[in-house]
Amino acid sequence: MTSPAHIAMFSIAAHGHVNPSLEVIRELVARGHRVTYAIPPLFAEKVAETGAEPKPWNSTLPGPDDDPEAWGSTLLDNVEPFLADAVQALPQLISAYEGDTPDLVLHDITSYPARVLAHRWGVPAVSLSPNLVAWEGYEKEVAEPMWEEPLKTERGQAYYARFRAWLAENGITEHPDPFVGRPARSIVLIPKALQPNADRVDESVHSFVGACQGDRGAEGAWERPAGAEKVVLVSLGSSFTKQPAFYRECVKAFGELPGWHVVLQVGKHVDVAELGDVPGNVEVRSWVPQLAILKQADLFVTHAGAGGSQEGLATATPMIAVPQAVDQFGNAEMLEGLGVARHVPSSEASAEVLRAAALTLLSSPEAATRLKFIQRDMAAEGGTHRAADLIEAELPT
Numbered sequence: 001m002t003s004p005a006h007i008a009m010f011s012i013a014a015h016g017h018v019n020p021s022l023e024v025i026r027e028l029v030a031r032g033h034r035v036t037y038a039i040p041p042l043f044a045e046k047v048a049e050t051g052a053e054p055k056p057w058n059s060t061l062p063g064p065d066d067d068p069e070a071w072g073s074t075l076l077d078n079v080e081p082f083l084a085d086a087v088q089a090l091p092q093l094i095s096a097y098e099g100d101t102p103d104l105v106l107h108d109i110t111s112y113p114a115r116v117l118a119h120r121w122g123v124p125a126v127s128l129s130p131n132l133v134a135w136e137g138y139e140k141e142v143a144e145p146m147w148e149e150p151l152k153t154e155r156g157q158a159y160y161a162r163f164r165a166w167l168a169e170n171g172i173t174e175h176p177d178p179f180v181g182r183p184a185r186s187i188v189l190i191p192k193a194l195q196p197n198a199d200r201v202d203e204s205v206h207s208f209v210g211a212c213q214g215d216r217g218a219e220g221a222w223e224r225p226a227g228a229e230k231v232v233l234v235s236l237g238s239s240f241t242k243q244p245a246f247y248r249e250c251v252k253a254f255g256e257l258p259g260w261h262v263v264l265q266v267g268k269h270v271d272v273a274e275l276g277d278v279p280g281n282v283e284v285r286s287w288v289p290q291l292a293i294l295k296q297a298d299l300f301v302t303h304a305g306a307g308g309s310q311e312g313l314a315t316a317t318p319m320i321a322v323p324q325a326v327d328q329f330g331n332a333e334m335l336e337g338l339g340v341a342r343h344v345p346s347s348e349a350s351a352e353v354l355r356a357a358a359l360t361l362l363s364s365p366e367a368a369t370r371l372k373f374i375q376r377d378m379a380a381e382g383g384t385h386r387a388a389d390l391i392e393a394e395l396p397t
Contacts, residue, residue, distance in 0.1 A: 002392045004032040008102035009052065009128075010093070010114035012085075013040040013063050015238040016307050017108045018047070020130040020189040023212040026050040027388040036102065038093055038114075057092040060085045064238050065268060071239075071325075075150050076159060078326070083163055086112035090170075093117060104395050115179065116170045124394050127183035128387075131190060131306035131327045134181050135200040143177065185394055187387050190306050191313060191378040194334055207390050210381030211310045219289040222263075224296040229259030232299040232358065235290060240303055240324035241267025244274040250301060252351035254358070255279040263293055291315070299358055304331040304341075313340070314378055316371040318361045322349050339370040 007028055011017050018039065028035050029051035037052040042063060044054035061081050062070035071078060090113045097117070105125040107114030118125035150156035163176040172179065185205060192198050192208040224231055234250045236243060247266055254262045255278070262282040266272070272284050290308070294300060294315040302308040304321035309331045312319045319341035321332035335341035342357040361367055382389075 002031070002395060004034065005103040005395050006034045006036070006100070007104045007106060007391070007395075008055075008097065008114075009035060009037045009106040010111040010117075011037070011039055011043075011108035012061060012110050013042045013059055014061075014110075015064055016305055017110055017130055018043050019307060020212060021106075021108065021128050022046070022050050023384045024128065024187075024189070024387045024391070025052050027384050028391065031388060031392070036097075036100070038096065038111075055093075055096045057089055057096060060088060067242065067269060069242070075146065076153075076155055080159055082110055082112065083159065083166070086116075087162075087166055089113050090116060094120075104391070106391065109180075112180065115183075116167070116172065119172055120170065124396065125184065126391060126394050127186040129186055129188045129190070129206075132195055132330065133186060133188055133201060133206045135195075135197040136202065137197070137200060138181070139177070143181070187390055189387070190310055191374070191381060193313065193338060193374050193377065194306065194309055194331060196330055196334060207386075208381055209387040209390070210378045210383050211314045212384040212387055213291060213311070213314065219292065222289055222292045222296070225261050227259075228261035230257070230298045230362070231261045231263065231293075231296060232301060233263045233265070233288070233290070233293045233297045234301040235265040235288065235308065236267070236303040236322070236324060237305045237308055238267070241265070242269040243324075244270045246322070246346070246349055247275055249349055249351045249354060251275055251278055251282055253354040255282045257355070263288060263297075265290075299362060301354070301358075304328040304335060304343075306331060309335060310378070313371070313374050316368075316375045318364075318367050318371065320344055320354060320357050320361070322346055338374065340367050340374065 009025055025035055035052040036055050037047040038055040038057055039047050040059040041056045044056050047054045093113050101121050103123060105114050105118040105123055106128055109127055109129050115125055160176060188206050188208045189212055191210040195201060232254050247264060250264060254260050264282055264284045265288045266284060268286055278284060291311055294311055294317050297317055300312045300317045301320045303324045305328055319335055321335050321341050321343045323329045323332045332343040336343040342361055344353055344357055
């Protein structure tokens with residue numbers, strides 16, 4: 001029996017980074033631990049529902065309701081805001097935890113202040129990764145080529161200089177790259193099937209526990225329409241949803257198929273009027289209870305974010321992956337390599353291509369068989385309970 005402890009979790013205000021951790025937090029609270037969760041106010045209520053105590057702090061990052069274009073388009077556009085946010089967040093978090101030092105720090109991969117605080121406090125830190133982790137050779141194969149051009153620029157050099165100076169101010173001599181990408185201990189909240197080069201991942205550091213989904217009843221229910229022969233869910237997640245042209249192609253691809261029912265999630269930045277004529281068998285929503293629909297769907301058209309990808313696998317739903325950004329491209333390739341999805345680049349996602357991919361995929365008995373095997377293997381990875389066990393094992397004795 002583990003003695004009750006104070007465990008502090010740190011994340012950013014993004015659905016894809018908060019949602020994967022919530023069931024693990026709920027389980028730790030149920031086991032008697034006091035869990036605090038440092039999070040911007042937008043997600044405080046969602047965190048409080050787990051039984052954890054929100055520790056609010058103000059973020060400068062674009063939020064889930066902001067225009068996705070606020071993130072910019074280049075690598076430096078994407079990474080600079082995280083460093084700037086970390087620098088301004090750290091004093092807030094020091095103040096929030098004054099006189100309330102935790103026994104263990106849990107943190108999302110984007111929460112740089114969490115690792116700094118763990119170092120300052122002298123307590124162990126465990127990363128909760130909602131997506132892929134670095135393997136042996138990752139730096140040479142991925143990171144160095146990706147950074148080769150930006151590092152030649154004054155802006156790229158200045159970014160690293162700022163990062164190193166900030167770490168040094170806080171007594172950390174580690175280079176920013178391993179500081180961000182090489183945690184001492186990591187619980188990976190995705191199935192091993194979604195991890196590239198899984199055979200080269202150090203499993204003494206990274207433990208794959210698979211999906212930690214829990215009961216999503218609070219998100220609402222969804223009922224499959226009577227008489228629907230096929231149901232397809234189209235969703236690009238919560239961040240990269242400003243794609244009216246793509247949604248028009250989806251309406252054209254599936255809305256004209258007899259017996260098909262289409263659930264189209266368009267987010268908050270697309271007006272239904274931008275979709276043109278929408279047939280009666282197409283249900284357009286700004287947000288959907290995704291897991292509830294996937295449990296009844298025949299096909300999932302997804303951006304292949306880590307959360308959506310594993311929900312598709314957990315519900316054994318064939319997928320068309322149309323990646324939009326960051327790790328989604330690698331996830332799309334992984335899903336196609338597993339034989340359970342078709343990877344369609346955004347630039348090629350015409351109605352004709354989407355429809356052909358759907359009909360081919362749904363007529364493939366091999367895809368259905370592969371999905372059932374992966375679904376079984378994911379269930380054996382342990383999910384929420386194993387994640388909590390592994391976290392408790394890191395508590396100081």
